[in-house]
Amino acid sequence: MKKYLSFFKLRFAMSLQYRVAALAGVVCQFFWGAMAILAFYAFYETDPASFPMDFQATATYIWLQQGLLAMLALYGGTDAKVFESIQNGNIVYELCRPVSIYSMWFANNLANRLARALLRLIPVVAVASLLPAPFGLMAPPDIATGLLFILSLMLALWVVAAFTLVVYNVTFFTISDRGVRLVSVSLSDFLMGAVVPLPFFPDGFRQFAELLPFSCMENVPLRVYSGDLAGPEMVRAILLQVFWAFALVLIGKLLERKALKRVVVQGG
Amino acid sequence: MLKLYGKYFSIHLKSVMQYKASFFITMTGNFLTQFSVFLGLLFMFQRFHRVKDFSFQEVILCYGVLLLGFQTAQMFASGFKVFDSMIANGQFDRILTRPRNEIFQVLASRIDFVRLGGMLQGLVMFVYGIAQAGVDWTALRVLTLCFMVIGGVVVFSSIFLLDGAFAFFTLEGLEFMNVFSYGASEHGKYPLSIYGKGMLTFCTFVVPYALFQYYPLLFLLGRSDNLWFVFLPLVSCWFVVPCWLVWRLGVHKYKSTGS
Amino acid sequence: MIEVSHLRKTFRVARRDPGFKNAVKALFRREYEEIHALDGISFSIGEGEMVGYIGPNGAGKSSTIKVLSGVLTPDSGVCRVDGRVPWKERVKHVAQIGVVFGQRSQLWWDVPVIDSFELLKDIYKIPEAAYRKNVDELTQLLDLSQLLRTPTRQLSLGQRMRCEIAASLLHSPKILFLDEPTIGLDAVSKLAVRDFVKKINREQKTTVILTTHDMQDIEALASRVILIGKGRILLDGTLDDIRRGGEQIDETIAHLYKKYDI
Numbered sequence: 001m002k003k004y005l006s007f008f009k010l011r012f013a014m015s016l017q018y019r020v021a022a023l024a025g026v027v028c029q030f031f032w033g034a035m036a037i038l039a040f041y042a043f044y045e046t047d048p049a050s051f052p053m054d055f056q057a058t059a060t061y062i063w064l065q066q067g068l069l070a071m072l073a074l075y076g077g078t079d080a081k082v083f084e085s086i087q088n089g090n091i092v093y094e095l096c097r098p099v100s101i102y103s104m105w106f107a108n109n110l111a112n113r114l115a116r117a118l119l120r121l122i123p124v125v126a127v128a129s130l131l132p133a134p135f136g137l138m139a140p141p142d143i144a145t146g147l148l149f150i151l152s153l154m155l156a157l158w159v160v161a162a163f164t165l166v167v168y169n170v171t172f173f174t175i176s177d178r179g180v181r182l183v184s185v186s187l188s189d190f191l192m193g194a195v196v197p198l199p200f201f202p203d204g205f206r207q208f209a210e211l212l213p214f215s216c217m218e219n220v221p222l223r224v225y226s227g228d229l230a231g232p233e234m235v236r237a238i239l240l241q242v243f244w245a246f247a248l249v250l251i252g253k254l255l256e257r258k259a260l261k262r263v264v265v266q267g268g
Numbered sequence: 269m270l271k272l273y274g275k276y277f278s279i280h281l282k283s284v285m286q287y288k289a290s291f292f293i294t295m296t297g298n299f300l301t302q303f304s305v306f307l308g309l310l311f312m313f314q315r316f317h318r319v320k321d322f323s324f325q326e327v328i329l330c331y332g333v334l335l336l337g338f339q340t341a342q343m344f345a346s347g348f349k350v351f352d353s354m355i356a357n358g359q360f361d362r363i364l365t366r367p368r369n370e371i372f373q374v375l376a377s378r379i380d381f382v383r384l385g386g387m388l389q390g391l392v393m394f395v396y397g398i399a400q401a402g403v404d405w406t407a408l409r410v411l412t413l414c415f416m417v418i419g420g421v422v423v424f425s426s427i428f429l430l431d432g433a434f435a436f437f438t439l440e441g442l443e444f445m446n447v448f449s450y451g452a453s454e455h456g457k458y459p460l461s462i463y464g465k466g467m468l469t470f471c472t473f474v475v476p477y478a479l480f481q482y483y484p485l486l487f488l489l490g491r492s493d494n495l496w497f498v499f500l501p502l503v504s505c506w507f508v509v510p511c512w513l514v515w516r517l518g519v520h521k522y523k524s525t526g527s
Numbered sequence: 528m529i530e531v532s533h534l535r536k537t538f539r540v541a542r543r544d545p546g547f548k549n550a551v552k553a554l555f556r557r558e559y560e561e562i563h564a565l566d567g568i569s570f571s572i573g574e575g576e577m578v579g580y581i582g583p584n585g586a587g588k589s590s591t592i593k594v595l596s597g598v599l600t601p602d603s604g605v606c607r608v609d610g611r612v613p614w615k616e617r618v619k620h621v622a623q624i625g626v627v628f629g630q631r632s633q634l635w636w637d638v639p640v641i642d643s644f645e646l647l648k649d650i651y652k653i654p655e656a657a658y659r660k661n662v663d664e665l666t667q668l669l670d671l672s673q674l675l676r677t678p679t680r681q682l683s684l685g686q687r688m689r690c691e692i693a694a695s696l697l698h699s700p701k702i703l704f705l706d707e708p709t710i711g712l713d714a715v716s717k718l719a720v721r722d723f724v725k726k727i728n729r730e731q732k733t734t735v736i737l738t739t740h741d742m743q744d745i746e747a748l749a750s751r752v753i754l755i756g757k758g759r760i761l762l763d764g765t766l767d768d769i770r771r772g773g774e775q776i777d778e779t780i781a782h783l784y785k786k787y788d789i
Contacts (some may be wrong), residue, residue, distance in 0.1 A: 024444040031447045035463065042462035045314050050315050176290035178382075182297025190304035202314050239479040272649045279646060283637035286678070319779060358631050365623035366650055381766045523600045525538060 003099060004107040006149040011111035022119035023071070025132040029124060037135055052199040057226035061197055063137040064222050065089060067124035070116035072160055072218050073169070074188045075181070077113035079105075083177040084166055091263060101258050109161045141227045148234070155241040159216045162248035163188065169252055170213075172259035192217040192234040199228070210237075213244040269372065276376040276430060281518025284381050291382065297521060299385035302335065309457060311369020320462050321491075322520050330485050331398025331457035334414065335390030337480070338382045338453040345425040346380035348432030352442065355435055360522070370519065371512075374432065403488055419501030422508060427475075430511040436518030452477055459485055470506045479504035528702065528734050529595065530573040534604035536590055536758075538566040564590040565601065566758035574701075575732040577724075579749030581739070581780070583789055585757045588738045592704055595736070597621055609701060622651060625695035629707035632687065634679040640690045641675040644697060651698035651737065658697065665693040668723055679776055685716025696727065702734045703727075709741050721747045742776040756789030 037059050044051050044058075053061070070076035082105060085091045094101055128137035140146040169185045171177045189195060191214035198206055198219045209215055220237045223229035229237060286292050308329070313324040322330075347354070351374065354360045363373045403409060431445040452475070455463070460471050460482040471478040480501035487497040539559040545582065564587050572578055580586050593599035594606060597613035597620050606613060613620045627633075632641040648658045666672050669689040674682060687780045688708065695703065705724065725748060727733050736747060745752060745766065753767065755764040762769060762783065771778055 005367075021443060024442070027444055028447050028451070032451055032455075035451065035467075038463045039319075039455065039458055039466065042319050042458070043312060046319050047316050052315070130293045174293070175287075176293040179290060179293030182294060183300055186297065186301040186304045190307065193306055195308040196311055201311055201314060272646075275649050276648050279638050279642055282642065283635065286637045317606070355667050358628065361593070361598050362626075362631070364617065364623050365596050365624070365626045367618045367651055367652075369618075390768055523598065 004103050007104055007107040008111045011108045012115045014115075019119070022116070025116075026120050026123045027068055029066040029120065030127060033062050033124070033128070036062050041135070051195065053228055054226070055140050055225075057137050057228045058197065060138050060226045061222045061228075063124060063128040064225060067121040067128070068117055068218075068222075068260060070120055071113045071153075071157055072192070072221075073194060074160065074164060074185050076116065077109050077161065078164055078167070078181070079108065079112065083171060083181070086168070086171050087177055089263075095260070100258070102165065102253055105165055106161055109164050110157065113157060113161065114118060138226065140225050145224065145227055145230075148238075149221055149225040152224045152238055152241060155238065155245055156217050156221045158245045159213055159241060159248060161244060162252055163217075165252040166248060166255060169255035169259050172255075172262060188214050188217070188234070191215065193219040193222075197223075199223075208228065211240070213248060216241040216244050270366075273372075273376055277379060280379040280381070294382045295385035295415075297385070298382050299389055302339075302386040302389035302406035305454060305457065306331075306393065318456060321414075322459055322462070323401075325397060325400040325402065326485075326489060327458060328393045329401040329403070329488075330459050330481065332390055332393030332397045333416045333485075334386065334420055334453065334456045334481055336394055337417050338424050338449075339387040339390050340417075340421045340458075341428060343380050343383040343387070345375060345428040346383075347374040347376070347378040348428040350378060351432035351477040352435040355522075371429075371515070401489065404490060408498060409488055412488055412501075415498065415501035416480050416484050416488075419484075419504040422481060423476060423507040424453070425509040426511040427452075429508070429515055433511065433515040436522050448475060456481055476504040476507050528574040528576075528606045528609060529570075529736075530605070531591075531595075532569040534565050534568040534591075534601050534606060535563075536599070536601045538562045538564055552606065555694055563684070563758045565594070565604075568604070568755070568758070568760055570753060570760060570763060572734060572736070574734055575749060576726065577728045577735040577737070577749055579737050579739070579752045580629075581742075581745060581752060581785060582755035586755045586789060588755060589706070591755070592626075592706060592736070592738060595626060596626055596704060610635050622698065623700055624702045624704065625698070627691055627695045627699035627703045627706060627708050629688070629705075629710040630689065632679065634687070634690060636680050639676050639678055640671070640682075642692075643679065643694060645696055647697050653698050657699065660701060661697050663691075665696060668726065669719070678742075682736060685712050685719075688712060688716060688720060689723075692723065696733075699731070700733065701760075702736070705735065705737045707735070707739050707741075709739065709744055713782065717743075724748055742761045742780055746776045749760040754783060754787075756787050757782075761787050761789070 040058050040062070041055070044055050051058075065072070069161075085094065090103075127135060129139075131138065136228060167180065170184075171180050174180050191209050191212055193215070198209055198215060201209060210219070216237075220229065220241055222239075224234055278383060309327065313317075313327070317324070319327065342349075351360075354363075354374070354377070360370075361376075363370050363377070398413075424467070426447050428446070431442065431449070434442055434445065439524075457478055460468050460478045468478055468482065471482070483497040483500045485492065486492040538561070540562055566587075568587070568591060572735065580588055580591065590599060594601050595613060596610060597617045600614040608620060609623055613621045634640060635646070644662060647653075653661070666675065669692065671689060672695060674686050674690060679687060679690070692705075692708065703724075708724075709720055712720065721744065724735060725739075728735050728748075730739065735748070737744065750765060752762070752766055753760060754769075766776075769783065770776075774782075
């Protein structure tokens with residue numbers, strides 16, 4: 001366990017170095033968030049009765065999404081070096097070390113996501129909470145909700161990291177990592193509610209999407225925060241997060257065992 | 269020049285065909301990325317039916333035109349998008365030792381055929397929009413539509429040129445430019461007026477997206493008969509001039525510092 | 528052919544002390560260090576000469592080559608290559624030169640070598656007849672007939688280098704810059720490259736400027752050697768001038784480096 005903590009710490013410090021990149025990212029995300037909220041506002045003004053969420057809760061959802069982009073979006077924490085080492089066979093050097101590749105990648109991924117998000121979250125939150133209602137970021141309705149949000153956020157981080165490892169391991173079996181990456185990013189982005197929040201999905205499709213692991217990444221924590229997701233529905237959602245957190249790790253490890261066998265047999 | 273570009277083109281095509289399976293998977297991924305944006309749009313309109321004064325079909329036409337321009341620029345001006353690595357690995361030095369214009373060579377050095385996937389999505393929306401948006405087609409409106417696509421290609425290519433030019437000055441923080449390329453293509457799916465007056469002014473006078481998107485769209489849909497709107501997309505093409513000047517400045521700096 | 532006098536080039540390099548505090552300080556006020564890459568370089572090279580340009584890393588070799596090939600503009604000094612100022616008339620100038628960088632490829636990676644040649648033909652506007660003649664000659668001299676239909680990525684390093692050299696000569700340049708052309712090559716390929724360079728210098732009267740760390744290259748090819756260190760020319764003469772009896776060439780050079788403290 002200690003060695004994975006070391007991987008985590010090393011990676012965390014590394015990611016903190018890219019300050020200018022983080023600043024550029026913050027500016028990007030701020031613009032992006034503002035445009036998205038203005039677009040939702042245009043729909044809201046057109047027909048407020050059809051709006052499925054409180055408008056302030058939607059704006060809050062968007063700001064958190066932008067602030068936490070590096071943590072919860074699939075590409076926010078993927079490491080191009082991992083794909084490279086899988087493609088060019090350098091993975092065999094990793095196999096020579098006395099560590100579990102799964103745990104090492106997992107620790108690295110958690111660290112990447114946390115460090116990058118930390119650098120970006122604070123400025124986005126600071127600016128967004130100063131904006132006038134209903135466009136700004138609101139505080140959670142009460143402390144209990146705030147705590148539940150943090151719990152759900154940590155579970156979401158776990159789920160998205162576990163899914164990233166599933167994607168890493170799938171690329172062992174394909175010839176095009178860029179393709180797998182594009183497909184998995186667009187699929188997960190859409191189904192986690194990064195393009196349009198899940199409450200805006202048509203009924204039927206929404207219920208289906210809510211069962212998938214992707215809904216556990218952005219949809220659940222961001223809606224718990226504003227109180228949009230509450231009561232028994234919220235409890236069910238958090239339990240689903242726990243389920244997927246375990247299931248995705250299991251799937252990832254099984255895939256990895258198969259993949260590494262291939263590497264050993266084929267010699268990279 | 270055109271013949272030479274054709275040769276480059278065939279070399280890139282041959283290179284891509286060496287990795288057919290990988291190419292098609294990546295292209296599918298590129299299509300899906302655009303498709304998910306379209307799906308989001310569809311979901312929003314199932315619920316709301318209109319946004320401000322624009323119907324679903326009209327927004328689809330608007331988005332189709334924009335995406336077609338953007339994906340074309342992504343495909344043909346992608347050399348600028350990887351320009352920082354061309355400086356780092358010495359490819360730009362090689363370009364300078366060849367007796368051809370350097371912008372031409374950067375353009376010719378990379379053609380990102382994968383973008384055909386996203387272009388397909390744009391094309392489908394474009395055709396659907398033309399048929400369904402209720403446009404009363406006249407020769408002048410067809411001309412307007414062509415100008416809109418051209419304006420989009422030129423403005424987005426200029427942004428990539430500017431993005432590449434910045435690589436002469438700094439290697440960090442270039443992500444910022446994504447707002448003006450990816451950000452604009454994603455948020456430009458709606459006519460720019462829905463974002464409010466301030467944003468429309470910005471998109472008219474600072475980065476001229478509205479000149480090839482919003483104003484000519486009004487003419488297309490018959491909401492305005494201001495003939496100037498037909499030619500505004502051509503005005504937006506002038507945006508390439510300031511971007512080109514920054515590029516010149518960058519090349520000058522590169523030649524005097526070698527980095 | 529090449530006239531260079533009092534060429535100067537100074538780079539300003541941002542200096543930053545390590546540590547977070549200094550990183551913050553550097554945001555507001557940067558300290559620069561001046562590096563004299565070229566500190567008053569003068570030499571002249573006649574048509575058909577073959578010159579070895581040597582010196583340790585960071586001595587100013589590549590800055591000189593970059594100036595001569597029109598990539599870099601010097602701060603001051605005069606430089607004329609074939610009557611032209613390289614950085615003022617880049618396009619006309621580079622049509623007359625060929626450059627081989629040993630460490631990088633100029634061939635397109637995934638297509639057969641001949642496709643790269645065809646493209647270079649159009650880039651350099653080589654007339655069809657001259658192109659045919661050059662390809663035939665180069666194919667014969669460098670033994671490329673088996674290689675032309677192979678994609679570049681499938682060539683060995685030695686095979687690739689032969690194709691690279693051919694690629695830089697398709698437009699019959701008057702001057703050829705070779706930057707470490709034998710780096711990483713096996714013995715057979717090295718000898719082939721050297722033989723070929725000697726031959727085109729003799730037969731086509733191509734002026735050759737060669738930078739290398741491999742002193743056997745110099746010994747085999749260059750009648751004249753220019754030694755550069757810390758941006759200055761330290762020595763300009765024939766190999767026999769600098770050589771002391773009974774020594775290996777590497778020993779001679781090491782001795783020179785020590786003597787000039789570079």
